[in-house]
Amino acid sequence: MSARLLLGAPLVQDRELSIRARVQDLASHGVVPTLAIVDATGQEAAARFARAKVRMCEKLGLSARTCRLPSSGSGGELLETLASLSQNPEVHGILLENPMPEAYRGLDAVTRIVPAKDVEGLHPFNLGHLLSGTGEFIPTTAAACLELLHHYEIPITGRQAVVVGRSSVVGRPVALLLLAQDATVTICHSRTKDLAHHTRQADILVVAAGHPGLVKAGMVKPGAVVLDVGMNFTEQGKALGDVETEGNLEVASAWTPTLGGIGPVTTILLLENVVRAAEKTVGT
Numbered sequence: 001m002s003a004r005l006l007l008g009a010p011l012v013q014d015r016e017l018s019i020r021a022r023v024q025d026l027a028s029h030g031v032v033p034t035l036a037i038v039d040a041t042g043q044e045a046a047a048r049f050a051r052a053k054v055r056m057c058e059k060l061g062l063s064a065r066t067c068r069l070p071s072s073g074s075g076g077e078l079l080e081t082l083a084s085l086s087q088n089p090e091v092h093g094i095l096l097e098n099p100m101p102e103a104y105r106g107l108d109a110v111t112r113i114v115p116a117k118d119v120e121g122l123h124p125f126n127l128g129h130l131l132s133g134t135g136e137f138i139p140t141t142a143a144a145c146l147e148l149l150h151h152y153e154i155p156i157t158g159r160q161a162v163v164v165g166r167s168s169v170v171g172r173p174v175a176l177l178l179l180a181q182d183a184t185v186t187i188c189h190s191r192t193k194d195l196a197h198h199t200r201q202a203d204i205l206v207v208a209a210g211h212p213g214l215v216k217a218g219m220v221k222p223g224a225v226v227l228d229v230g231m232n233f234t235e236q237g238k239a240l241g242d243v244e245t246e247g248n249l250e251v252a253s254a255w256t257p258t259l260g261g262i263g264p265v266t267t268i269l270l271l272e273n274v275v276r277a278a279e280k281t282v283g284t
């Protein structure tokens with residue numbers, strides 16, 4: 001058996017058409033959906049991701065602006081920027097690039113984004129709605145995982161899902177979304193004992209740990225669907241997932257490639273959220 005690749009492109013193409021149409025409709029109201037990207041990470045990888053999002057916005061007729069801020073200091077400028085963008089009627093969505101530098105982790109900066117512009121769904125208000133199943137904005141990477149499963153008609157109900165990682169950005173929300181679709185869900189983290197025991201139970205294995213090759217050969221159940229969210233870069237700039245392909249790809253039934261899988265779907269869902277946020281301002 002060789003795993004079927006779960007590519008994001010077919011899904012993205014469909015969404016692009018609908019976004020373009022909605023952007024045109026907004027133009028008739030004199031509104032250009034606008035995304036503000038706030039990058040205080042100080043990391044080149046984040047800057048690269050930000051540029052890719054800007055390009056995608058431009059391609060589909062949205063406007064995007066990037067605010068690059070220092071990654072050290074008191075964080076006052078970061079908080080002021082987020083508050084000011086929250087008040088700015090020309091900005092419909094705000095994205096705070098991850099990872100937050102160590103110095104800012106205690107600031108809870110995401111809470112300075114007004115929930116109506118929290119297009120990544122990471123404000124506690126939106127995370128709370130995710131818990132109750134009534135969410136407007138769902139964390140986009142987690143939503144992308146579910147979109148891919150639906151697009152490729154992979155059954156979820158009654159299946160054993162194992163999620164490695166428990167961040168608010170990916171692990172926890174994806175576990176909640178799988179639970180809401182009637183999977184039986186196990187969440188693993190850095191203190192989990194015998195990770196391999198858990199991953200080998202998974203019909204659907206989602207790995208979002210940020211550790212290249214964490215899931216080694218033999219840790220994937222034959223026939224499993226693997227959503228490898230991990231995005232790690234070598235010094236040479238090569239992208240590596242969290243799951244070793246050798247010894248696993250052969251036994252899995254389906255697999256998201258590190259590039260061209262979850263990432264593009266995450267971006268398109270983000271843009272869709274910006275459009276939705278803009279539509280709300282004109283009541284369409």
Ligand code: NAP
Binds near residue numbers: 167171191
């Ligand atoms: P994060 O905030 O660092 O969280 C990592 C999680 O993995 C934590 O819950 C951690 O456990 C767990 N973990 C770390 N080492 C582990 C181990 N040895 N065994 C089991 N669990 C372990 O990272 P994140 O923001 O969730 O992102 C995770 C990865 O996804 C990163 O590579 C990131 O670049 C990638 N990502 C990709 C996309 C995309 O669009 N493709 C989007 C977002 C993120 P503890 O909680 O115990 O520390």
